[in-house]
Amino acid sequence: MTLPAWEAYAIRYARVERRRAENFVPIDDHDGPMPLDFYVWLLRSGERSILVDTGFNAATAARRGRRLMRCPIESLRVLGVDPARVTDVVLTHLHYDHAGNLDKLPAARFHVQDDEMTYATGRCMCHASVRHTYEVEDVVALVRHVYSDRVVFHDGDATLAPGVELLRIGGHTRGLQSLRVHTARGWIVLASDASHFYENAQRGRSFPIVYHMGEMLDGHRRLLALAGTSSSFVPGHDPLVLERYPRVDGDEIGIARLHEAPRG
Numbered sequence: 001m002t003l004p005a006w007e008a009y010a011i012r013y014a015r016v017e018r019r020r021a022e023n024f025v026p027i028d029d030h031d032g033p034m035p036l037d038f039y040v041w042l043l044r045s046g047e048r049s050i051l052v053d054t055g056f057n058a059a060t061a062a063r064r065g066r067r068l069m070r071c072p073i074e075s076l077r078v079l080g081v082d083p084a085r086v087t088d089v090v091l092t093h094l095h096y097d098h099a100g101n102l103d104k105l106p107a108a109r110f111h112v113q114d115d116e117m118t119y120a121t122g123r124c125m126c127h128a129s130v131r132h133t134y135e136v137e138d139v140v141a142l143v144r145h146v147y148s149d150r151v152v153f154h155d156g157d158a159t160l161a162p163g164v165e166l167l168r169i170g171g172h173t174r175g176l177q178s179l180r181v182h183t184a185r186g187w188i189v190l191a192s193d194a195s196h197f198y199e200n201a202q203r204g205r206s207f208p209i210v211y212h213m214g215e216m217l218d219g220h221r222r223l224l225a226l227a228g229t230s231s232s233f234v235p236g237h238d239p240l241v242l243e244r245y246p247r248v249d250g251d252e253i254g255i256a257r258l259h260e261a262p263r264g
Contacts, residue, residue: 003163004045005184008258009079009248010234010241013055013072014038014097016065023197025206025213034197036237038097040072041190041258042079043164043181049081050164051108052090052179052190056100060135064096069253073104078251090166092192092236093176094120094142096135102142110145111152111160113168116175117142119211124174133209169194169223171216172209178219180226183259188234189227190258194219196237202230231262
């Protein structure tokens with residue numbers, strides 16, 4: 001079977017200033033500025049579009065001190081995609097920066113791992129330090145969509161469409177999933193928060209927000225092996241993504257064309 005060649009885009013929508021010491025376990029010995037960018041990802045083949053994650057809204061940005069550059073859902077229009085026509089959305093996990101704005105996608109089905117919904121609605125959320133990275137209204141919105149038959153649950157790896165594979169990784173959260181996508185230049189891996197920065201995976205150093213350290217480190221190895229080369233591995237929050245890949249012309253905030261070869 002000949003697989004379709006998907007276009008894949010990383011769409012930046014927000015940023016927060018951080019330091020290196022905040023991004024690694026163990027703490028980095030050489031501290032300095034290391035900002036964290038927020039992305040959603042769009043996959044497109046012919047008339048079909050798949051959105052990966054949904055970002056946060058202005059109220060959440062203000063409450064959490066994040067610089068919102070644009071609405072992540074409305075940003076799809078830059079690529080000629082009407083949010084009202086998106087039928088499949090992959091939620092890699094349910095943290096506040098990946099699972100908001102569900103009301104802006106009226107035709108979508110939301111794909112999530114069983115373990116992630118169990119985690120986000122179960123006993124771990126009794127701990128304030130764990131639930132801090134979730135927005136209760138976002139989780140409740142997804143539960144409501146369960147009752148309206150708009151949530152598709154996955155238990156482990158799955159094929160979402162020819163050339164689009166879901167990979168159950170865990171680590172950062174109990175049910176985090178990454179993706180493997182077939183493009184014109186071959187397979188690429190969208191790690192999402194399995195690896196926030198290139199350095200997390202390439203140096204085997206966990207991000208500090210972690211449910212299971214061993215799963216996170218094993219996930220680094222698995223995803224790097226599936227990617228094959230560093231040029232086919234895309235982390236979830238690294239500003240370097242927009243430096244390494246060609247960008248969509250005319251978009252000042254930043255959209256990287258991941259289906260094209262990195263620059264340099």
